Amino acid sequence: MIPELGQFALIVALLLALVQAMLPLAGAWRNDAALMSVARPAALAQFGFVLVAFVCLAISFMVNDFSVLNVARNSYSRLPELYRFTATWGSHEGSLLLWVLMLAFWGAAVAVFSRRLPDAMAARVIGVMGLISVGFIAFMLITSNPFERQLPAAIEGNDMNPLLQDWGMIIHPPMLYMGYVGFAVAFAFAIAALLSGRLDAAWARWSRPWTIAAWTFLTLGIVLGSWWAYRELGWGGWWFWDPTENASFMPWIAGTALIHSLAATEKRGVFKAWTVLLALTTFSLSLLGTFLVRSGVLSSVHAFATDPARGAFILGFLVVVVGGSLALYAWRAPRIIAGGGYSGFSRESLLLANNVLLIAALGAVLLGTLYPLVVDALGLGKISVGPPYFNAVFVPLIAPALFLMGIGPLARWKNGRLADVAARLKWPFAAVLASGFALAFALDEFKPWAALGFCLALWIAYTVGLAFRDRLRGGGDLPRAFWGMQLAHFGMAVGVAGIAVVAAYSSERDVRMAPGGSAELAGYTFTFRGAGPREGPNFHAMRGTVEVSRNGARVATLHPEKRVYTASGMAMTEASVHPNFFRDVYVALGEPLDDQGAWSVRLFHKPFINWLWLGALLMAIGGFLAATDRRYRLGRAASRAAAKLAAQGA
Amino acid sequence: MQARHRKLALIAFAVVAVGIATTLVLNAFRSNLVFFFTPTQVANGEAPTARTFRIGGLVEAGSVKRQADGLTANFVVTDTARAIPVTYTGILPDLFKEGKGVVAEGRLGDDGHFTATQVLAKHDENYMPPEAADAVAQAQKAQSTVAE
Numbered sequence: 001m002i003p004e005l006g007q008f009a010l011i012v013a014l015l016l017a018l019v020q021a022m023l024p025l026a027g028a029w030r031n032d033a034a035l036m037s038v039a040r041p042a043a044l045a046q047f048g049f050v051l052v053a054f055v056c057l058a059i060s061f062m063v064n065d066f067s068v069l070n071v072a073r074n075s076y077s078r079l080p081e082l083y084r085f086t087a088t089w090g091s092h093e094g095s096l097l098l099w100v101l102m103l104a105f106w107g108a109a110v111a112v113f114s115r116r117l118p119d120a121m122a123a124r125v126i127g128v129m130g131l132i133s134v135g136f137i138a139f140m141l142i143t144s145n146p147f148e149r150q151l152p153a154a155i156e157g158n159d160m161n162p163l164l165q166d167w168g169m170i171i172h173p174p175m176l177y178m179g180y181v182g183f184a185v186a187f188a189f190a191i192a193a194l195l196s197g198r199l200d201a202a203w204a205r206w207s208r209p210w211t212i213a214a215w216t217f218l219t220l221g222i223v224l225g226s227w228w229a230y231r232e233l234g235w236g237g238w239w240f241w242d243p244t245e246n247a248s249f250m251p252w253i254a255g256t257a258l259i260h261s262l263a264a265t266e267k268r269g270v271f272k273a274w275t276v277l278l279a280l281t282t283f284s285l286s287l288l289g290t291f292l293v294r295s296g297v298l299s300s301v302h303a304f305a306t307d308p309a310r311g312a313f314i315l316g317f318l319v320v321v322v323g324g325s326l327a328l329y330a331w332r333a334p335r336i337i338a339g340g341g342y343s344g345f346s347r348e349s350l351l352l353a354n355n356v357l358l359i360a361a362l363g364a365v366l367l368g369t370l371y372p373l374v375v376d377a378l379g380l381g382k383i384s385v386g387p388p389y390f391n392a393v394f395v396p397l398i399a400p401a402l403f404l405m406g407i408g409p410l411a412r413w414k415n416g417r418l419a420d421v422a423a424r425l426k427w428p429f430a431a432v433l434a435s436g437f438a439l440a441f442a443l444d445e446f447k448p449w450a451a452l453g454f455c456l457a458l459w460i461a462y463t464v465g466l467a468f469r470d471r472l473r474g475g476g477d478l479p480r481a482f483w484g485m486q487l488a489h490f491g492m493a494v495g496v497a498g499i500a501v502v503a504a505y506s507s508e509r510d511v512r513m514a515p516g517g518s519a520e521l522a523g524y525t526f527t528f529r530g531a532g533p534r535e536g537p538n539f540h541a542m543r544g545t546v547e548v549s550r551n552g553a554r555v556a557t558l559h560p561e562k563r564v565y566t567a568s569g570m571a572m573t574e575a576s577v578h579p580n581f582f583r584d585v586y587v588a589l590g591e592p593l594d595d596q597g598a599w600s601v602r603l604f605h606k607p608f609i610n611w612l613w614l615g616a617l618l619m620a621i622g623g624f625l626a627a628t629d630r631r632y633r634l635g636r637a638a639s640r641a642a643a644k645l646a647a648q649g650a
Numbered sequence: 651m652q653a654r655h656r657k658l659a660l661i662a663f664a665v666v667a668v669g670i671a672t673t674l675v676l677n678a679f680r681s682n683l684v685f686f687f688t689p690t691q692v693a694n695g696e697a698p699t700a701r702t703f704r705i706g707g708l709v710e711a712g713s714v715k716r717q718a719d720g721l722t723a724n725f726v727v728t729d730t731a732r733a734i735p736v737t738y739t740g741i742l743p744d745l746f747k748e749g750k751g752v753v754a755e756g757r758l759g760d761d762g763h764f765t766a767t768q769v770l771a772k773h774d775e776n777y778m779p780p781e782a783a784d785a786v787a788q789a790q791k792a793q794s795t796v797a798e
Contacts, residue, residue, distance in 0.1 A: 234744075356664055363671065364671060368679075382685075382686035382704075382781050382784060383683050383684060384683075385682065385684070386684055388681075389682035389683070392678035393671075393674050393678045396674055397671060510739075510740045511721070512719060570745075571745065591741070593720040600720055600741050
């Protein structure tokens with residue numbers, strides 16, 4: 001009964017999404033207030049019904065209803081309750097439902113928080129969100145129905161993919177999708193602007209908090225995924241340039257360019273056409289990412305199913321969205337009136353340079369991600385583009401962007417003077433260069449890339465401090481947006497420092513360890529105390545005991561595991577990590593080697609790895625502060641007050 | 651004049667940036683593409699000996715042997731037509747099993763022995779790496795044509 005209710009709710013949601021798309025858009029076109037007023041209630045109702053569908057699926061998972069195909073394939077009666085719940089979005093169908101839920105959520109959020117938008121604008125934005133919902137709910141109902149029944153019901157489930165049984169995976173997909181789908185709001189604003197021809201500073205101010213909020217979620221989602229891969233895959237890596245990772249990273253790069261371009265559009269009315277194009281691009285890349293991961297064209301961790309119908313549907317949808325929005329852009333963009341002028345050295349031109357570099361980096365990642373697919377599709381053979389390519393291309397393009405990141409916030413809008421900034425920053429620049437290299441020399445071995453990373457991190461951190469000093473001297477208050485920007489930039493500095501150290505100074509060893517034997521790595525002594533059996537709720541494990549000490553002092557006792565999951569028979573390495581602020585010590589079990597209890601063991605020393613997560617967290621907090629700046633909320637209160645006054649006057 | 655200069659400067663900057671990016675990309679591309687060869691192609695001498703590439707196929711049943719250090723493994727990768735001996739030092743991925751699909755990246759020695767630097771981990775019991783599936787499919791197709 002529950003699954004049927006869920007399916008019914010999904011069908012109703014599809015119809016509501018159709019209403020949400022058609023009537024308000026028609027109303028905005030014909031300037032019909034009655035039709036436009038349908039937008040908000042339709043968006044809220046659509047969200048309500050999608051939520052009902054989602055809850056129904058979650059209940060089916062919680063009560064182990066193995067007559068539902070999706071549940072039987074992805075859950076197991078002995079799966080712990082928490083994972084039974086998260087298994088709701090562990091499968092292809094379930095994760096699409098989560099996608100649609102997030103989309104409906106953003107639509108409802110726009111409906112609630114858009115009171116100060118002109119009615120036509122709000123109607124168009126919500127209408128476009130409705131159109132996207134139509135596409136995705138139809139996709140689910142046609143190709144990927146999460147509520148499909150099977151007869152007879154399975155007696156037992158196949159279990160959730162053991163890799164996903166981790167709490168990093170509980171929050172990674174919701175955060176990632178909130179980000180992915182959040183860019184639909186920026187996209188809807190851009191389409192609404194093109195439709196109405198209204199593209200001004202006010203438009204940029206409306207769309208900014210939404211875009212920053214989406215970017216914040218995407219940042220969190222990506223870093224949670226990276227953190228999960230680091231701990232759960234047992235290879236000690238945190239970024240593999242895997243196509244599924246690139247799928248989420250490309251919208252992030254475009255989104256980063258977008259929030260910077262939007263800033264210039266709002267403050268100075270410049271780059272309007274470019275900002276709109278970026279908004280279209282960012283969401284198109286989100287869709288491309290969804291296509292890559294969900295169609296099964298890449299077979300890796302995230303692609304659980306391969307079904308050409310699914311790929312064809314999303315590809316068709318992608319073509320309609322990208323083609324349609326670009327055609328609209330080509331038609332309407334020439335009418336966009338260029339904004340004010342600015343000199344060759346100003347905050348505008350620095351933001352533009354940042355955008356050019358980001359987009360070049362994005363292009364390089366896109367090429368490396370799609371090229372193997374295209375070559376394969378054309379039958380020209382199989383190739384792979386690995387991390388060396390991405391590192392060789394990405395680092396030289398991003399390093400200058402990071403350098404400019406230090407200068408940009410210190411340059412004036414419209415008409416900066418290069419000489420002023422140069423005079424101010426030349427000694428700090430020299431000092432940063434000297435201390436960056438000194439730091440790299442002070443560590444056990446000089447690595448040029450590490451020196452570059454230190455210089456950039458120190459440079460950004462110093463200029464963040466300088467910006468605060470300027471602001472406080474100017475006597476102005478410090479609005480949230482300012483805190484947000486500086487905190488996000490500082491987070492980037494922390495992250496870059498972390499990446500530089502972890503990339504240059506990590507060490508690892510694969511060793512054979514007999515009980516009582518020990519091995520050295522990076523000044524730490526690892527002593528193996530043997531491995532014994534342990535029973536988990538849905539797996540058998542061999543649990544090792546490794547004592548870690550340094551200069552004779554005990555540091556930690558780690559318990560890495562080798563698990564075999566009962567239902568799927570899948571083997572899994574569960575690494576054990578001892579973290580602190582400056583390093584992780586990380587141990588993973590390989591396999592048993594003989595009857596005397598010897599194992600192959602992989603040891604890692606990862607200096608500064610936690611700076612990476614910390615940096616990303618600071619960036620997300622910065623994004624949150626910027627998105628909730630008073631300015632965006634004041635506008636609403638002020639316009640409400642104005643409306644009241646007008647009403648009283650009338 | 652001012653506006654025109656600015657525009658020219660911007661265009662010049664964009665051209666230079668795009669030029670540098672293109673050069674970087676093409677350079678990196680040329681040197682970092684990793685090609686894939688099937689065991690049959692390797693046996694026919696189509697694979698390079700100077701650079702790293704990937705091979706894929708099935709781990710031949712009964713072929714996995716460990717050396718005394720416990721960390722170096724020898725095994726044979728086959729596409730059911732031809733087979734290549736492979737050596738790998740390190741911890742093999744969880745799903746590495748005899749009779750299952752595998753993809754290895756490394757170099758081919760003059761003696762026809764493949765030294766792997768990486769054995770790719772895949773994360774699903776029933777999942778066959780596409781390269782491995784492809785190698786087996788090609789070999790079987792070739793065999794059936796010969797048989798006819």
